[in-house]
Amino acid sequence: MRRLILIGLPYLWLLALFLVPFLIVLKISLSDIALSIPPYTPQLDLSEGWAGFRAFLAALDFENFTFLTTDDLYWKAYLSSFQIALLSTLMTLATGFPIAYALARAPREWRPTLLMLVILPFWTSFLIRVYAWMGILNTEGLLNQLLLALGLISEPLTILNTNTAVYIGIVYTYLPFMILPIYAALEKLDDSLLEAAEDLGCSRISAFWLVTVPLSRSGIVAGCFLVFIPALGEFVIPSLLGGSQTLMIGKVLWEEFFSNRDWPVASAVAIILLLILIVPIILFQRNQQKQREAEG
């Protein structure tokens, strides 16, 4: 009985906070826009009994999904989100791996402090940190002032409100999610494996590619998914740091909901996004599973 409660709790949590809202959104995505509160129709009216329910079901259709295919804004937004998420994941990996490597090689007594520094930014609100980047990146911002003072540029660079600013924002925000799993994998790496590789004829660089990288693979994969999945649906960073030409599905979703008040189309956009995300999430789960098997 106690076991049942223990197992049941997380399932109940998922049911109430994920599955039920998801079903509501799914239902809205199958409805039609209407000038009412809430702004869609049909609404389930249980007072009319079984017939009412059948009429309700009959009114649902896939019109909104069909609509998404007719306007190229949507698939372009998905594609561009995918591209931005992929590129920024690779950039986060390129930045995060050396940091994780340095952490894992640092003297043992320093490691807790250094790890603390990696997660320290989480102590400040995410929103405030993104606003701080606006202050750094804008035309009169700190970065331009510094570069001008150093004489590296003669006129200020336009970084804010471009895709570059979005990349900077995503890499900065998600860097700890990349560093921590890679660090965890590298820390377990036995130094004698690298010595053995060298002893058997590897140069330092080939030992890195043949031993260090394959053995930290699970950490790299985990880090990449932890960055890619939230970056794909990212809304705050592109809307604050990106410009009008920055096309991301999170922003489109926001505009459908709040500017157009077209809840059904917005819900359809959200459902498709979820379906797209399920693929990397399943891959991520499989990676975690494999890692557990390898360790067990």
Add this chain to the structure above:
Amino acid sequence: MNQTVFAPWNDPEAKPLIQFKQVTKKFGEFVAIDALSLDIFEQEFFALLGPSGCGKTTMMRMLAGFESPSSGSILLAGKDIAPVPPNKRAVNMMFQSYALFPHLSVWDNIAFGLRRGGGSKEEIAARVEEMLRLTRLTKFARRKPHQISGGQRQRVALARSLAKAPKLLLLDEPLGALDKKLRQDTQFELMDIQEKTGTTFVIVTHDQEEAMTVASRVAVMDEGRLIQVSTPDVIYEAPNSVYVADFIGDVNIIEGAAAQEGDAVTITWAEGQPPINARSTLSLSPGQKVHFAIRPEKLTISAERPDDAANAMTGKVLDIAYLGNISTYHVELPSGQVLKAQSANTRRIARRSFTWEDTVWLSWTNTAGVVLEK
């Protein structure tokens, strides 16, 4: 049959494969290796033996190229190897932890070094198969290291380090992780493989039994210095110091003052006790303080005083350690000194001749022990 004894170290013409010349290694202020010189010859099975922290692992790591000497030089086949990085040395190492690559199969682990060498696919495959046969691992070629037993892992590590046919193979405590029975079997297997491949082996161990079993020569080390380098029988029978005598096997040490006449030495060691008669080629000054070392199995234990013994003392049995095949008797002499004497249990335990508190005689010949100056 006339068999030539393998002893290149006695041949002044023989060229050593490895030469340590006045090698010193310091880690900060700590001197790990202290002006050490040593020659190791081709096809030798050479053991570095010593307690942990004596510098034996540092010597091995210098041979592999992971450490470089602070001063002095190491020659491999006449050439200074100091500037050669580990990946370019004709030296391979078998690590204490085995350091098998967990993401690669047994086959790929063995092929790892060969692939770096740039041989053709067929050559590599043939060599890997040969190594698998040599170490009896053919059945496990496709397994990952975590899917095989400790003994098999040890053999994979050996096969991997031998695959490139190195001039010199270094073994760092190769059997430390195996249980006793498996260790004994593997010792003979190691000797067999060494003989078959003709590779020079240098083994690091803290287990004196292992060193004695496998090695053609043993170097006993302490605090970065070589105390004695010799064949196992010389190390055991004729140690050059109390340290070596004590480190290798069991020993009784008696301190006393020497008086010499030719090669006959008498050692006065305790009041009321007869002096010890021994032989020694050392030239001792009269009254010089010496140590007399004698192995427990060289003492004969009897109920009556033997008539013709060069040395005989009486004492009381204090303790008996029963080891199955042999028993060690701890005999307390009237001076308070306790001597250990070993005898084979030729009779069943219920019928053994001596028991606790019995008065017994210990006797030995004048060549049974060694006289040591330090």
